Amino acid sequence: MTYCLAIKVKEGLVFASDSRTNAGVDHVSTYSKMHNFSWPGKRSFVLLSSGNLATTQAVVKKIRTDAEDATVTSLRNVSNMDAAVNYVGKVSADIQRAQAERDTAKSNFEATFLFGGQISGHESGIFLIYPQGNFIHESAEQPFLQVGETKYGKPILDRVIRPDTQLELAGRCAIVSINSTIRSNLTVGPPIELLLYTNDSLNEGRHLTLAESDPFYQTLSDAWSEGLRHALNGLPPFEWEQQLKTAQVVQETGPSQVMG
Amino acid sequence: MTYCLAIKVKEGLVFASDSRTNAGVDHVSTYSKMHNFSWPGKRSFVLLSSGNLATTQAVVKKIRTDAEDATVTSLRNVSNMDAAVNYVGKVSADIQRAQAERDTAKSNFEATFLFGGQISGHESGIFLIYPQGNFIHESAEQPFLQVGETKYGKPILDRVIRPDTQLELAGRCAIVSINSTIRSNLTVGPPIELLLYTNDSLNEGRHLTLAESDPFYQTLSDAWSEGLRHALNGLPPFEWEQQLKTAQVVQETGPSQVMG
Structure with missing residues (x-):
């Protein structure tokens, strides 16, 4: 399992993720689920991944290689946030379909993503991308999005997070939300990664990796x-x-x- | 869905339950899930029910009618807590089996219970009774038991509840745990019922029904x-x-x- 969340407040965006992956109860590993795609001064995106690790790794790789190739659509050249999230949804759905076509055992190749960021001159935004590639955005009434093991950490977000919550406070709230989940559920584990993006900074944001001993x-x-x-x-x-x-x-x- | 919990601390026992029942999203009703069986000065038991409402109502009715009949095993005459919880587990499993034998549609007749109390001269205890009739008890490391929609309200219990937590404080913590769940999940609803049993009081305990407007x-x-x-x-x-x-x-x- 996994627990990732993204928050949009007036000041900017918060992204947070745990780092545990597992196949059954035996194959337990630590992988970063937070991926940053930034062109300072122009655009900055963050992708949080959950689901089939082979799928999410392939998606991240495809996004990076597309961005090196000026002849294809990529996060480097899409013209707005909607086109950006559409592009990521299509990459994800295409990769899952290609894997499913080769499959003989009804395996689960699904992956779900939280995606967000900002393109110069546009408003910042956060999105939840379903395995099918379609997506939803946050709203003033629902200023945060979660994927994975979401229930343990939801009450604190429900009580505290509003659009006018201060960015750093929302960041600390995200750490608490994941920390509570880690204490109550074995399939979510440290380190916690946190990224705070200030609107219009168009940089990589402030990134923290918090090990248990930190x-x-x-x-x-x-x-x-x-x-x-x-x-x-x-x-x-x-x-x-x-x-x-x-x-x-x-x-x-x-x-x-x-x-x- | 449902959310019920029972806590055992040194001073006594805490029982708490929500009151929402539903069949799909249409048939939403309010039913008490807390049932008290007391013989003041001798013995006192509490049963919290979740699952198929026809099953749980039949179980409560059977426990009450058995207790009126001196010739059969009942909560009135079992000699210790282990026999008491075994009796409730058997009543529940028998009723589910009887319903399943008449069934033609693979319906789900399962019910899960939290059960606890005290018999004069014995230690008090709390138990989680599975649909199959077998059960587990709490422990010093795990001084609370939950059934139903358990995840939202677990972090606060994990952080706070210890065997030496004061009884009333554990009671307030139980209310907070259910209140947080109600705010985050539609299938758990008010009123909240709370019962605090002080060890060796052998009475019905202090019982509160907390409507939203309370x-x-x-x-x-x-x-x-x-x-x-x-x-x-x-x-x-x-x-x-x-x-x-x-x-x-x-x-x-x-x-x-x-x-x-």
């Missing part, structure tokens, strides 16, 4: 656990606890000794 | 959202944010004017 990651994880405990301790008491407390106060402040 | 539930939900935001704001800044802040401070405290 001091910043540990501090953040501990601070989050502490913050949750604090939040839980701040919840209102049940009615009977208040009554018990009142009873106790009365007892403690009982009648004073008469002194003469 | 003032305590609203206060708790708001306080939790606020607490999460506070926890998020308390996370350590990224390295570049610290540098920016330092740069700013230097600027603000720049060279003092020389006065003469």
Whole structure:
């Protein structure tokens, strides 16, 4: 399994991914699922991959080789974000179909992607690309997209992420969302990769790879656990606890000794 | 779907359940999934149900009618918790088998239960009963059990619940766990039922039904959202944010004017 997410806020884009791949419970490996395609000052894209690793590796390779060849459509020459995501969806669907045609065992070659970025002079955007190559974008009501093992990390995003959330805060929220998933599910694992893209920067963005031993990651994880405990301790008491407390106060402040 | 959970801490037991049932997306109803079987001073049990509603209703009815009949095994006369959970598992498996024998359409009659309680002179316990009637209990490393739509509400339990967690705190944590699930998933819905059983009380426990409009539930939900935001704001800044802040401070405290 996998857990990747992308967030769009007013300031820019957040991309985050775990790094665990597995075939059954035996073949467990670590692979980066975050791929950056940037032409500084002109355009910058990020692709997060989940699904069949042979498919996703082939898709990334095809995107890179197309971009070297000026005679074909590629991320280097598409004219807008819609054309960019359409191109990636077509590359993915074509590769899956080619694999399926050779297959004799009804294997699953499917891959799902989160894709986003910005082309100079256009608005930035994030998209979820289905295995069939079609896609959806985020919206003001749904400013984040997830793929893979999405449920554990969704409540914190549902409560916190709004279009006006500050970019770095959304980034920390993404780390928390993946960290919580890693703690609850074995098929999602470190390191966590995070990329923050500031709108109109048209650069590669700020990229972090957070291993479990990373001091910043540990501090953040501990601070989050502490913050949750604090939040839980701040919840209102049940009615009977208040009554018990009142009873106790009365007892403690009982009648004073008469002194003469 | 459904979301039920049971927690065992040193002080006692926590049971919590949502109340949504559905058949496809059309037949959406509200049913209590929490059932109490108590003989004050002697024994007290709680059953949380998920799965086929006809099965779970039949199981609860059978448990109640058996308890009225002194000549058969029932929750009223079993001698220990193991016999109690075995009895419930057998009732459930028998009812499912009877339904399956009449079936011509490969329908799903399965039901899964969380069951727990205490018999005078014995330790309290919680159990997850599989559709097949066999069961598992909690452990010190895994002091809670969940059934149904379990993933959204698991991270908070993983981080907070330990055997020495205070009973009421574990109860509030259970409400938060279900509240988060309700916000993220349509198939889990209010009201939330909560039951706190204090060890050796051998009574029905403290029972709450929290509708969405309940003032305590609203206060708790708001306080939790606020607490999460506070926890998020308390996370350590990224390295570049610290540098920016330092740069700013230097600027603000720049060279003092020389006065003469």
